Amino acid sequence: MQVTEFLDSLNSTGTLSYIGETTLGTPIPMLSKGKGEMGKVLLIGAVHAREYITAPLLLSLMKEYDGEYPVDCIPMLNIDGVTLVTEGLNGIPLTMRNRISLLRVNDGSTDFSLWKANIRAVDLNVNCDADWGQGKGNLTRPAPSGYIGPCPFSELESYAVKRLLDNNSYALVVCYHSKGEEVYYGYGGNHKYKKQAKAVADRLGYALKRTPHSTGGIKDYFTLTTNRLGLTIEVGSDNLSHPIGLEHLDELKEKHKGIINFFTEIAKELWTEYGL
Ligand SMILES: [Zn+2]
Numbered sequence: 001m002q003v004t005e006f007l008d009s010l011n012s013t014g015t016l017s018y019i020g021e022t023t024l025g026t027p028i029p030m031l032s033k034g035k036g037e038m039g040k041v042l043l044i045g046a047v048h049a050r051e052y053i054t055a056p057l058l059l060s061l062m063k064e065y066d067g068e069y070p071v072d073c074i075p076m077l078n079i080d081g082v083t084l085v086t087e088g089l090n091g092i093p094l095t096m097r098n099r100i101s102l103l104r105v106n107d108g109s110t111d112f113s114l115w116k117a118n119i120r121a122v123d124l125n126v127n128c129d130a131d132w133g134q135g136k137g138n139l140t141r142p143a144p145s146g147y148i149g150p151c152p153f154s155e156l157e158s159y160a161v162k163r164l165l166d167n168n169s170y171a172l173v174v175c176y177h178s179k180g181e182e183v184y185y186g187y188g189g190n191h192k193y194k195k196q197a198k199a200v201a202d203r204l205g206y207a208l209k210r211t212p213h214s215t216g217g218i219k220d221y222f223t224l225t226t227n228r229l230g231l232t233i234e235v236g237s238d239n240l241s242h243p244i245g246l247e248h249l250d251e252l253k254e255k256h257k258g259i260i261n262f263f264t265e266i267a268k269e270l271w272t273e274y275g276l
Contacts, residue, residue, distance in 0.1 A: 020160030034070035039267035043073040045176040048116040049081030050243040054176035069264035080119035116145035127158045130220035136213035171267035173222045179236035187223035
């Protein structure tokens with residue numbers, strides 16, 4: 001997948017805006033459809049670099065969405081990381097020094113296909129301010145995955161999401177990852193809205209799970225700060241290997257067909273439950 005081509009293709013779907021910039025200065029696009037604020041849904045894809053198949057998946061789901069309820073979608077949050085995974089070191093403008101440090105973090109290998117972090121080797125899904133650094137597998141030094149960063153929201157990409165979440169009143173936030181065919185919900189001891197989370201899992205034929213050892217994720221931050229429903233959806237069979245090839249995109253599209261309309265139905269129901 002050519003990242004610049006993908007980003008260029010976005011302006012034909014819904015309203016295009018930008019939530020901030022990546023570390024390397026690329027504006028992070030957001031697509032919006034529908035009207036108003038009631039029961040607004042936020043979708044985020046490609047938080048982890050090697051899980052980039054979620055970006056074209058979300059774009060195609062946004063294209064088919066024809067409902068009137070409001071939906072915002074950031075198809076590719078970790079643009080720099082996806083570029084590293086798909087095009088390697090030559091795909092990105094880096095100084096020799098930065099190249100050497102990235103190679104060092106990657107154990108000397110020029111194969112970055114399993115990289116999850118952003119270009120600063122910070123894992124965006126453990127960098128948020130939700131019991132930051134307390135999660136299982138958290139690392140305190142730069143790594144292809146699991147590094148929490150120097151402080152919560154140290155990264156431009158995660159900070160852009162924080163600003164968006166803090167300035168909007170989303171009813172439902174759904175982060176797309178791969179793989180395992182699972183839907184994760186809740187945070188810490190809070191497992192409210194299980195009924196709605198289960199409905200999403202059942203609709204997709206995925207297993208519903210809790211995340212007892214997860215901290216610092218986008219879903220974690222949203223759930224902790226708003227007490228609303230945040231979901232992490234892991235697409236693709238566990239039998240596939242990372243990164244999931246684009247030859248599997250059609251089957252994922254088929255599986256997730258109509259899911260945004262379904263999310264907006266759930267969000268409407270939640271809006272009432274939240275007492276808004
Ligand atoms: Zn992931």
